[in-house]
């Protein structure tokens with residue numbers, strides 16, 4: 086049925102990038118000093134989830150466009166998480182503070198779903214309950230969190246989508262979310278980020294409860310994000326269904342300085358993703374007309 090979320094055509098043909106990832110959107114903001122691009126994920130007929138840091142407060146909606154499938158969509162508004170404020174800790178020397186780095190982009194006209202434009206599943210919705218085939222109807226949001234971000238296992242396989250080169254096809258990158266005892270080592274590497282070095286005293290000042298941590302070489306070598314992947318979905322796949330658990334927010338080391346992926350990441354290259362389970366009130370408030378959320 087068309088209303089099923091998180092469906093993608095399984096195909097090895099790189100030409101099929103769009104129908105393999107029909108929820109992946111590209112957000113372009115045109116400014117006087119050039120263009121900025123971010124990624125986002127289609128979650129309903131009107132909304133895309135992305136990173137708040139992709140926008141400046143003075144970006145006007147008419148200067149933002151969103152590519153969904155093959156069509157370019159006009160933007161009606163951008164809704165920032167109320168607690169997002171990149172300047173919140175400037176006084177402490179933390180020039181960029183990414184806490185609550187999430188925004189909802191509303192497009193002007195309803196997206197017509199098709200094999201190249203379909204929504205991804207998000208946690209605590211009935212769509213995800215169906216995708217997870219949780220038979221008992223009184224499945225709760227906590228059940229989703231326990232199943233998707235299993236803390237006991239400690240290492241949760243996930244993927245994100247990267248663009249090989251500009252206008253080239255998309256490729257899936259593999260990472261492990263460190264939810265168990267490797268989480269602290271993962272978070273601690275945030276202090277290796279050039280902008281935080283010698284400035285941040287405790288990790289929790291920049292890696293708040295809102296973030297999931299990936300990257301590094303333990304237990305396996307993870308792929309790393311590039312700045313251009315900001316706003317894209319961090320995805321957990323279950324039985325060929327795709328569920329977004331976080332938004333790619335910030336990282337320690339930019340593999341793509343100057344444009345394309347190059348070289349190898351250092352072991353302290355970690356990436357931080359805004360955990361959707363940590364911002365449910367925000368999602369419910371703005372998506373309740375289009376998605377059925379669980380208690």
Ligand SMILES: Cc1cc(Br)c(Nc2ncc[nH]2)c2c(Cl)c[nH]c12
Nearest residue numbers: 310311312315334335336337338339
């Ligand atoms: C996805 C992503 C976003 C941002 Br913003 C980056 N830049 C950065 N993070 C902290 C301070 N500045 C990076 C880096 Cl670096 C790698 N991936 C990134």
